[in-house]
Amino acid sequence: MSDEKNTEPQVTDIEMTALPVEADDGERDEVVLSLHVHVLRQLRQAQRTLLAVKSLSTLVKYLLEDFPQVFGSTQSELRLYDPEEQIARLLPVRKLFGASLSLKSDNYALYQLYPDVPDAVIIDLDDRRMFTILSGASKAAGAVMMPLLDGNRLVGSYHIALTESMTTYGDSERELFAMLGQLVAAALLRVVEYQRVDQLTLLNPVTEVGNLRAFRRDMLREIYWARRVNHSMTLLYISLDELADICKSYGEVACHFVQRRVSQRLCSELRATDYIAHISTTHFSVLLPACNEPHAHDIGERMRQDINEFAIDDGRGAVLHVSLSVGLVCWEPSRHPVESSERLATQMESEAEAAMQKAERGGGNRISVARLGLLML
Template structure:
């Protein structure tokens, strides 16, 4: 029996794409948008095992909640899609499993189920919707699709390992919060979200006052310990949606999504008072005390719309830097506010 020539060429192209440099977003887009369009299929879908929420943390936000991508908390939900050992399988329209796959698409008259397996573990299930109730696929076509699922599985494992390793490069080794790279990523992401939902976002730049005096009096180890304790204290006061990053040796940034100028100021003042009263064990039976200087700036999309988010990011950081410098020059242990002018971005 001869292999379907068109299918062979598309699968060959898919192998080449899957071996290239892709992130999770590009991989999912290729599998559920580009490849089915090339094949003339009405729809495609990915169901992936994610019992620990690990994938949800790595996937781009725009993909979460999409109908064509589903994350299964219970691996049994995926295993039960297959009648016996997971293998490439054609499902006809009357099969009860059609209520559990591609249920959102009314054009699919059947489906091809393709298990994604790595080292004996079911990573997920990839589904092609079919226009006709039954697809006359011979054994060579099944073998071809089996090779495709192997390439997809390998790509998922490779990308997941790469992005997990990438997560470690986003952490500051001393304080275990995000570093400057993590901050820039978070800022770009949150500015886009703020613009999309027309919500204000506040940016705080802060520094510990008189760090040089602490270093001279207690040494580097004690200074690092104090820094970690202050960061832990600040982190405990933040919401899950907020982010704290160390962007320089003596400077931190706090992103406060959905936070107005008024609330941003209140949060910064609370941080100042909290750290001012915070006693840190100095290891000698005494206590270390420090204070904060904080600069605050807020972007409100409704009143200051912006098209160029990269330019907006630069302006926000510059204003936060200016406000922080003013707080330091005024003696520290205080909050200074900055305001964006008329945006031309």
């Protein structure tokens, strides 16, 4: 048996015959195009992925992490026009992507990247735009720039760093990248609209903060983040102690008014990274990422004191008061490692609710602390 290795040359380019083009003399000449096989294969796979994606976070992760990796690129970058901060609200995990993702309130800088008609372009190191894009790609030998268009309106720009071996890309590859830019833009517009509509189903109609469904979605996302960076997170369950009496004495309209005012007041006590949800008629939940138990207890105590002193004028001569019963539970990933985020979320909810009920049984207007046990291991 021969020990010789297979020396068949590796295919790097493929020739494709385009539709015949009519020449000046009336004859129709065939045009043969040469395409880089790697580009063609990866963009065909990207097409299937982009047509199927349904989540904005999944789309951004694919463009900034997955596609560059399988494509053989060192880095990619996504700049999106977001004047009303709609994408920012729909993409709370954007901090995971660092400088690779930027949201712009003004798209002037985007148009500056394409001085002529916005179209996909392959640039080399001599192009001045290399100084303004892909700042972290120190080994880039060039870049592909793809405008993301909504009709004739530029809504973003997607950039992929090229390695030295990719600098031979020509017009045929550029046209494939132009197609990729169109697919990315279509996927972006589709998932933003889908999540915008979906977001409406995540709000409590009375207080217009998140409902139970939104809370559980946020909870799982923050557990994932806390596990990744090894930061504590705390959950507060809050009961409005006198709300049932107010509803009985003053009616449902007054009850809803109190809920809205308390919700607004609680929101004013929170950081931009915290989450509040109205999970039942008398109960709220507050999620405090990157917050240990002592700090969370201070936040809960400040809320309790503030609401206890908060006089709510219903506009009809009545001044209403409520107090809070707060249940608190903190999770520290280093002390309680877990296999299942869903199981941890259920356990934290159960412990926080039990602590809240203990505060209610103690007369209300107080904080009760629960702690996760070895059951979580």
